[in-house]
Amino acid sequence: MHMAQRGIITGFPIMLGYLPVAITYGVLAKQAGMTLLEIGLMSLMVYAGAAQFMAVNMIAVGTGIAEIVIATFVLNFRHFVMSLSFMNQVRGIALRWKLPLGLGLTDESFAVSAMNPDEGKKENGVLFYAMIFIIAYLSWFVGSILGGILGDVIPENLSQSMGIALYAMFIGLLVPSVKKNIKVGLIAILSMLINVLCIQIGFSTGWAIVLGTVIGGMSGIILLKEDE
Secondary structure (H helix, E strand, O other): OOHHHHHHHHHHHHHHHHHHHHHHHHHHHHHOOOOHHHHHHHHHHOOOHHHHHHHHHHHHOOOOHHHHHHHHHHHOOHHHHHHHHHHHHOOOOOHHHHHHHHHOOOHHHHHHHHOOHHHHHOOOHHHHHHHHHHHHHHHHHHHHHHHHHHOOOOOHHHHHHOOHHHHHHHHHHHHHHHHHOHHHHHHHHHHHHHHHHHHHOOOOHHHHHHHHHHHHHHHHHHHOOOOO
């Protein structure tokens, strides 16, 4: 089977997983007052599910652009580490393809790629990874637009109830890590307490999120150092 076909088949489960989450993002973004163009551009240019949900939540509470950019940068900093690992995996692929491939990495596409490390050593292996990333990227964009359209159509009560998706998604990301290491749960609790404390002493919601993310992340360096 051709590498491109194998990439599409391998990336198909990512598409199925992305569509409902992207639709939910689109609905919530519409509720936050974003236009369909803004919803689509955020998915095309940011392309980071957790960061987009967080940004929409911050937009909804009137957070400034600086806080949103800093919080998004901190939350997505892990992509630098994933990119370095992936570049090592695709050393046999031409340099001109490595940059666009690196831009397509997400948590899910990185995990699927890591499960297929030998494809990077084969002829046309770039097509295998490219199709995984393209199908994931397009499904996220299309789902976002559909969600933005549905945000104007579905009943308000139903669309508001979809706000729970934000919290459900973060809990879903957190629980597996806590099961592996309880210290991850302590880091999450510390970040939450810092966020609450910052709001109590007068910081805006945006800066409270930024400080909770940065200080919580730095505590992880200390708490998880011995385990590594």
